Amino acid sequence: MPSLGIVAPQSMHFKAPLKLSSGASLSDYTLVYETYGTLNADRSNAVLVCHALNASHHVAGMYEGEGGKKNIGWWDNMVGPGKPLDTDRFFVIGINNLGSCFGSTGPMHTNPATGKPYGADFPVVTVEDWVRAQARLADELGIKQFAAVMGGSLGGMQALSWSLLFPERVRHAIVIASTPKLSAQNIAFNDVARQAILTDPDFHGGDYYAHGVVPKRGLRVARMIGHITYLSDDSMAEKFGRGLRNGGYQFGFGVDFEIESYLRYQGDKFSEYFDANTYLLITKALDYFDPAREHDDDLTKALAATQAQFLLVSFTTDWRFSPERSREIVQALVNNKRKVTYAEIAAPHGHDAFLLEDARYMNVVRAYYDRIGKEIDNRRRA
Amino acid sequence: MPSLGIVAPQSMHFKAPLKLSSGASLSDYTLVYETYGTLNADRSNAVLVCHALNASHHVAGMYEGEGGKKNIGWWDNMVGPGKPLDTDRFFVIGINNLGSCFGSTGPMHTNPATGKPYGADFPVVTVEDWVRAQARLADELGIKQFAAVMGGSLGGMQALSWSLLFPERVRHAIVIASTPKLSAQNIAFNDVARQAILTDPDFHGGDYYAHGVVPKRGLRVARMIGHITYLSDDSMAEKFGRGLRNGGYQFGFGVDFEIESYLRYQGDKFSEYFDANTYLLITKALDYFDPAREHDDDLTKALAATQAQFLLVSFTTDWRFSPERSREIVQALVNNKRKVTYAEIAAPHGHDAFLLEDARYMNVVRAYYDRIGKEIDNRRRA
Numbered sequence: 094m095p096s097l098g099i100v101a102p103q104s105m106h107f108k109a110p111l112k113l114s115s116g117a118s119l120s121d122y123t124l125v126y127e128t129y130g131t132l133n134a135d136r137s138n139a140v141l142v143c144h145a146l147n148a149s150h151h152v153a154g155m156y157e158g159e160g161g162k163k164n165i166g167w168w169d170n171m172v173g174p175g176k177p178l179d180t181d182r183f184f185v186i187g188i189n190n191l192g193s194c195f196g197s198t199g200p201m202h203t204n205p206a207t208g209k210p211y212g213a214d215f216p217v218v219t220v221e222d223w224v225r226a227q228a229r230l231a232d233e234l235g236i237k238q239f240a241a242v243m244g245g246s247l248g249g250m251q252a253l254s255w256s257l258l259f260p261e262r263v264r265h266a267i268v269i270a271s272t273p274k275l276s277a278q279n280i281a282f283n284d285v286a287r288q289a290i291l292t293d294p295d296f297h298g299g300d301y302y303a304h305g306v307v308p309k310r311g312l313r314v315a316r317m318i319g320h321i322t323y324l325s326d327d328s329m330a331e332k333f334g335r336g337l338r339n340g341g342y343q344f345g346f347g348v349d350f351e352i353e354s355y356l357r358y359q360g361d362k363f364s365e366y367f368d369a370n371t372y373l374l375i376t377k378a379l380d381y382f383d384p385a386r387e388h389d390d391d392l393t394k395a396l397a398a399t400q401a402q403f404l405l406v407s408f409t410t411d412w413r414f415s416p417e418r419s420r421e422i423v424q425a426l427v428n429n430k431r432k433v434t435y436a437e438i439a440a441p442h443g444h445d446a447f448l449l450e451d452a453r454y455m456n457v458v459r460a461y462y463d464r465i466g467k468e469i470d471n472r473r474r475a
Numbered sequence: 476m477p478s479l480g481i482v483a484p485q486s487m488h489f490k491a492p493l494k495l496s497s498g499a500s501l502s503d504y505t506l507v508y509e510t511y512g513t514l515n516a517d518r519s520n521a522v523l524v525c526h527a528l529n530a531s532h533h534v535a536g537m538y539e540g541e542g543g544k545k546n547i548g549w550w551d552n553m554v555g556p557g558k559p560l561d562t563d564r565f566f567v568i569g570i571n572n573l574g575s576c577f578g579s580t581g582p583m584h585t586n587p588a589t590g591k592p593y594g595a596d597f598p599v600v601t602v603e604d605w606v607r608a609q610a611r612l613a614d615e616l617g618i619k620q621f622a623a624v625m626g627g628s629l630g631g632m633q634a635l636s637w638s639l640l641f642p643e644r645v646r647h648a649i650v651i652a653s654t655p656k657l658s659a660q661n662i663a664f665n666d667v668a669r670q671a672i673l674t675d676p677d678f679h680g681g682d683y684y685a686h687g688v689v690p691k692r693g694l695r696v697a698r699m700i701g702h703i704t705y706l707s708d709d710s711m712a713e714k715f716g717r718g719l720r721n722g723g724y725q726f727g728f729g730v731d732f733e734i735e736s737y738l739r740y741q742g743d744k745f746s747e748y749f750d751a752n753t754y755l756l757i758t759k760a761l762d763y764f765d766p767a768r769e770h771d772d773d774l775t776k777a778l779a780a781t782q783a784q785f786l787l788v789s790f791t792t793d794w795r796f797s798p799e800r801s802r803e804i805v806q807a808l809v810n811n812k813r814k815v816t817y818a819e820i821a822a823p824h825g826h827d828a829f830l831l832e833d834a835r836y837m838n839v840v841r842a843y844y845d846r847i848g849k850e851i852d853n854r855r856r857a
Contacts, residue, residue, distance in 0.1 A: 115726035217726040277711035277734040278703065284735045285699040288742070291728060292692040294676055310674040317667040318700060321660065329659035335765065342763055344497035344599040346673060346755055349762065352659040353666045360670070373728055380731065381724055383717065 096165070097154030097173045097180060102127050102196065107229055111191075114381075117216040120205055124230050125196030126150045126188040129172065130180035132236070137469050139184045139236045141227065142168065143244035143251035146319070146375050147367060149195035152187035153180070170450050177459035182466050183240065188230060190223045192375065194368035201302060201368055211370075213299030218374060220247070220382045224254045228262070240465050243267035245447035246414065247375070250382045253422070257384055260400040265465055267458070269406045270447035272418035273392050273425070274383040279413065282322055283376040286315035290369045299370055308369045313360035315372055320359050325410035325443030392425040402432040404461045406454065408446040409439045434461060478547070479536030479555045479562060484509050484578065489611055493573075496763075499598040502587055506612050507578030508532045508570040511554065512562035514618070519851050521566045521618045523609065524550065525626035525633035528701070528757050529749060531577035534569035535562070552832050559841035564848050565622065570612060572605045574757065576750035583684060583750055593752075595681030600756060602629070602764045606636045610644070622847050625649035627829035628796065629757070632764045635804070639766055642782040647847055649840070651788045652829035654800035655774050655807070656765040661795065664704055665758040668697035672751045681752055690751045695742035697754055702741050707792035707825030774807035784814040786843045788836065790828040791821045816843060 104125045110118045127150050132139060142152050144167070153166035153173050172178045172185055189197040192215060200215035207214070231239070242255040242263050249271025256266040275283070290296060293311030297304050324332075329352060336351040348354045388394035403426055407419035416437045426433045436457040440446040446454070486507045492500045509532050514521060524534045526549070535548035535555050554560045554567055571579040574597060582597035589596070613621070624637040624645050631653025638648040657665070672678060675693030679686050706714075711734060718733040730736045770776035785808055789801035798819050808815045818839040822828040828836070 115724075117726070274717065276708060277715040277717065277732070278706075278708045280717070280732050281699075281703045281711065281734050281738055284732075284738060285696060285703065287728060288699060288739065289671060289696045292696070294692075310676075314667060314671045314674070314696060317663075317670060321663045321667065324660075326658060326660045329663065333659040335656065335659065335662070335768075342497075344499075346669060346759070350659070350662050350666075352663050356663055356666060357670065377728070386717075 096169055097129050099157045100127055100129060100151075100154030100166070101157070102150060104196065105230055105233060107226075111222070111226055111229075113216055113222045114219040115217055119191065119198065119216065122191060122198035122226065123196075124188060124191070124198075124226060126186055126230060127152065127154075128187075129153055129185045130183050132184040132234075133469075133473075135473065136236055137238070137240060137472060138182065138466075139186065139231075139234075139239050140178060141186050141188065141231070141239050141242045141255070142172065142178070143188070143223075143227075143242065143248035144190065145244065145246040145248045146379070147363070149193065150187040150189040150197075151195075152185065167448065171455070171458065177455050178243070178462055179466070183462070186230075186234070188227055190218075191226050192218045192371055192378075194371040199368065200299070200370035200374070210300075210302045212302060213370070215370060215374065217377050220250050220254045220378050221258060223378070224251055224258050227251075227255075228259055231262070238262050238264060240469060241265040241267055241462070243269070244271075245269040246271055246444065247379055250379075254382070254384065256399040256401040256403075257395070260398055263401040264468075265404065265461075266399075266401045267404045267406075267461065268419070268422065270408055270411055270414055270419075270444055271405075271422075272414040273385060273422050275380055280380050282318055283380055286318045287373055287376055289314040289318070290373060293369075296369060299373075301369070307364075309364040312364040312367060312369045312372060316363035316367070317356045317360040320356060322413045323444045325412065325441060327410055328441050328443055331441070392421060393428040396422075396425045396431070397429050399426070399429065399431055404434045404436075404458070406436045406438060406447070406457060408442070408444070408454075409437060410441055411444045411446060413444040478551055479511050481539045482509055482511060482533075482536030482548070483538070484532060486578065487612055487615060489608075493604070493608055493611075495598055495604045496601040497599055501573065501580065501598065504573060504580035504608065505578075506570060506573070506580075506608060508568055508612060509534065509536075510569075511535055511567045512565055514566040514616075515851075515855075517855065518618055519620070519622060519854060520564065520848075521568065521613075521616075521621050522560060523568050523570065523613070523621050523624045523637070524554065524560070525570070525605075525609075525624065525630035526572065527626065527628040527630045528761070529745070530630075531575065532569040532571040532579075533577075534567065549830065553837070553840065559837050560625070560844055561848070565844070568612075568616070570609055572600075573608050574600045574753055574760075576753040581750065582681070582752035582756070592682075592684040594684060595752070597752060597756065599759050602632050602636045602760050603640060605760070606633055606640050609633075609637075610641055613644070620644050620646060622851060623647040623649055623844070625651070626653075627651040628653055628826065629761055632761075636764070636766065638781040638783040638785070639777070642780055645783040646850075647786065647843075648781075648783045649786045649788075649843065650801070650804065652790055652793055652796055652801075652826055653787075653804075654796040655767060655804050657762055662762050664700055665762055668700045669755055669758055671696040671700070672755060675751075678751065681755075683751070689746075691746040694749060694751045694754060695739075695746040698745035698749070699738045699742040702738060704795045705826045707794065707823060709792055710823050710825055713823070774803060775810040778804070778807045778813070779811050781808070781811065781813055786816045786818075786840070788818045788820060788829070788839060790824070790826070790836075791819060792823055793826045793828060795826040
């Protein structure tokens, strides 16, 4: 399948303050984004792709002069010419969220109120705050209604949130490997990861930029914890099992098992490029997402506000956000007589499956976008 | 049910070197232990209780002058007069393992070779090493054969190991909430916990005793990670759910959710009393346990050496060592035509269930000890 080829990020500055869920405001902010494909004449073929914990606006294609696999967009198998989300047919927007460390305004940027990096002063942002910021970018791009808003995991929460905050602006919401809210266990994993960062002596209360250090140790442990929850027990067993790195037990605390080597490598790599304050902010946005909270914990009541049609996809071995969690959303939508398509994909890869090539999964998404494309064609002929 | 009342630890010093699985030796060592009940005339009613990660020789009863719940033995609901393991009938031994921080020779004790605390020089010990050390204590107490060796989790591994290393010395092995070996996911959780400790700047390569500090931050995170794996998703949901500590979201990185408060408290408490080197050693013993390893990964071949009868118990919501893992042991024993009783207890509490009061569980263990008691009576009459 051909890739999009060379793509380039753009940025947009917003001067009007953004009022946040916490009551705080961002006086002004920048969003970094990418677009692929062409917006049609009646602006009806726009699709917004929302990113999860450690991703960005760089959804597909690659950057000029930076060849190699590492510069390919994070959902390149899903988005591109002829791919399930076909950029020959749709105008796709990837957008980096506030608080991120990949370009949009975040804790490492200058706080206009102090002239120093925000650090610990960057406000805690929610999924709803992100969606409101994204909506302003859509306004500027002249997109009144998205053909679809789509995301996996935390990205799926944003798609769901769009359908609640701007019901008339979303024709289809595509919510993959997601959940209507985190469980106590989900929150527990996030909090241990945060505690690893917060108690790293190099964290300096979030103002480590000024000290010329980075809380790498904490970030590394945080990533290792997170990574365990992205993989299934089965896929770990199959991929690593009890395989030994050096033939026999070493009787020390270096690497014995392949899984140790893999996880430490993932942790090391992540701690080189990711920002610790961003990790704290994004896990908090995950924890806080709970649209039923202001509706007596009744998800059916909460989703009454939606007008979109929905595609939900879950993966059988995902124990972070299990199929049961997707089914809760499906049931609440059905209770509201919304049009819902639901696919539960038998896949061995756990939560990570939403990022991987799986023929059944890709075909489900492709068929759904075909349908959206036909709707657009029919509208235009009408 | 009455408790044993006041009990007291004893200790025994061993002057003969103990050759370890690693090839290293401990030149001499001390084991701390407790006994409850009375050894009968033919020494046929002795039961050895092996401890898991954070427990000790203090299995039941309480210490003089130290009233209060915290000084009650860790399996007091299981062991005592009239309890499932009835100390009116059995002579019960609780023993603290090498490398522990509760009295038996461990990393905080003086290394006779250097005159300084062992620290990083304390050798990595295995389940098999522990069992061999325990066997010497049994020798000194004049116990040639145990009526039963019993343990939960890592304690269950010791019971299984006893039945392999000293088949003729174990009439019954009682293996609860255990596994024939850790999975890649189990090892992954252990390794993240170890990394948290090893990368704490206060760890000083394991020689923190000399620096007058303790790697509390790492130990705290390690315990939080471990604790998540001891509880089931369901029991966390039921006990904590998304309950908030302060009514609403705080929009900061303090405590929002009850589960955060609970886990941080558990981590704080643990880091006050547990030794970081001990944590490293005990998780490594868990990782290394794999009796099938030297038998072409064939558990049936490995367990051919056993002569004991077995009771295995697992708990439905235990995702650390799931029922499937116990069933692997059961199957391998059945393949060897051993006598096996297996109970899979429907309990909501995850791995921790093995420490909790559950009527069905307690009754299964009680019935099994009744049977052992009757065998002893019959032998004596014979």
